[in-house]
Amino acid sequence: MVVEGSKKDLTILLDELLKKYSPIEIINGPLMTGMDEVGRLFNNNDLIVAEVLQSAEVMKASVSHLEQFMKKDESSVKGKVVMATVKGDVHDIGKNLVGIIIGNNGYEVIDLGINASAEKIREAIIEHKADFLGLSGLLVKSATEMVNTMEVLREAGIDIPIFVGGAALTEKFTVNKIEPAYKNNIVIYSRDAMTALSDLNKMIDEKKFEEFKEHLQKRRELVTIKDAKKLEQLKVKPTVSDIKRC
Numbered sequence: 001m002v003v004e005g006s007k008k009d010l011t012i013l014l015d016e017l018l019k020k021y022s023p024i025e026i027i028n029g030p031l032m033t034g035m036d037e038v039g040r041l042f043n044n045n046d047l048i049v050a051e052v053l054q055s056a057e058v059m060k061a062s063v064s065h066l067e068q069f070m071k072k073d074e075s076s077v078k079g080k081v082v083m084a085t086v087k088g089d090v091h092d093i094g095k096n097l098v099g100i101i102i103g104n105n106g107y108e109v110i111d112l113g114i115n116a117s118a119e120k121i122r123e124a125i126i127e128h129k130a131d132f133l134g135l136s137g138l139l140v141k142s143a144t145e146m147v148n149t150m151e152v153l154r155e156a157g158i159d160i161p162i163f164v165g166g167a168a169l170t171e172k173f174t175v176n177k178i179e180p181a182y183k184n185n186i187v188i189y190s191r192d193a194m195t196a197l198s199d200l201n202k203m204i205d206e207k208k209f210e211e212f213k214e215h216l217q218k219r220r221e222l223v224t225i226k227d228a229k230k231l232e233q234l235k236v237k238p239t240v241s242d243i244k245r246c
């Protein structure tokens with residue numbers, strides 16, 4: 001259904017799957033597999049932009065339908081997470097999915113929506129006394145805006161852990177461009193919603209957090225670019241939405 005980009009009988013199909021699988025299993029299984037296949041087909045020029053966008057709408061509608069069936073973690077709040085799609089970007093499917101997943105697993109989510117400026121994000125962190133920040137962006141220019149946001153937060157004395165994600169981002173770009181702008185503070189590349197949840201759970205446990213920081217340092221050592229020329233040339237990859245804007 002995702003690959004075809006059709007919403008016909010979508011809720012009926014999802015309800016049938018719910019008889020055998022949990023909402024999370026459906027999202028991480030057929031839905032994410034479908035989106036991966038859409039990406040592969042697009043890269044092979046077998047799909048046009050309009051078809052990819054239709055598939056994205058099916059994914060969004062599916063997650064929206066499944067949300068009502070997710071069991072909330074009734075334990076005490078694990079932490080406050082401010083989330084936003086950065087300035088200049090209006091894409092929110094990935095951000096919303098992360099918000100749903102972590103919100104149903106004990107975290108209080110303060111969602112600033114799309115096109116959020118660095119200043120708005122800074123003020124929200126201070127106002128809500130946030131423990132974590134999640135940033136999303138689909139466009140190439142969003143990666144640059146994330147760097148700008150890090151600088152604004154650093155200048156404000158904010159030092160909470162930050163996780164970033166988006167189709168254009170990579171771990172290499174995060175480690176070499178985004179995290180250095182935050183100066184000695186943690187910025188984590190999260191490839192999907194479940195990775196973000198897993199990383200958050202490691203950071204709220206003191207012992208696990210120390211082990212996680214050691215893991216992050218090893219990852220930094222593996223992907224850090226030491227050659228100045230290569231570092232200057234490091235870019236993020238254009239996405240479907242970037243191509244659409246051309």
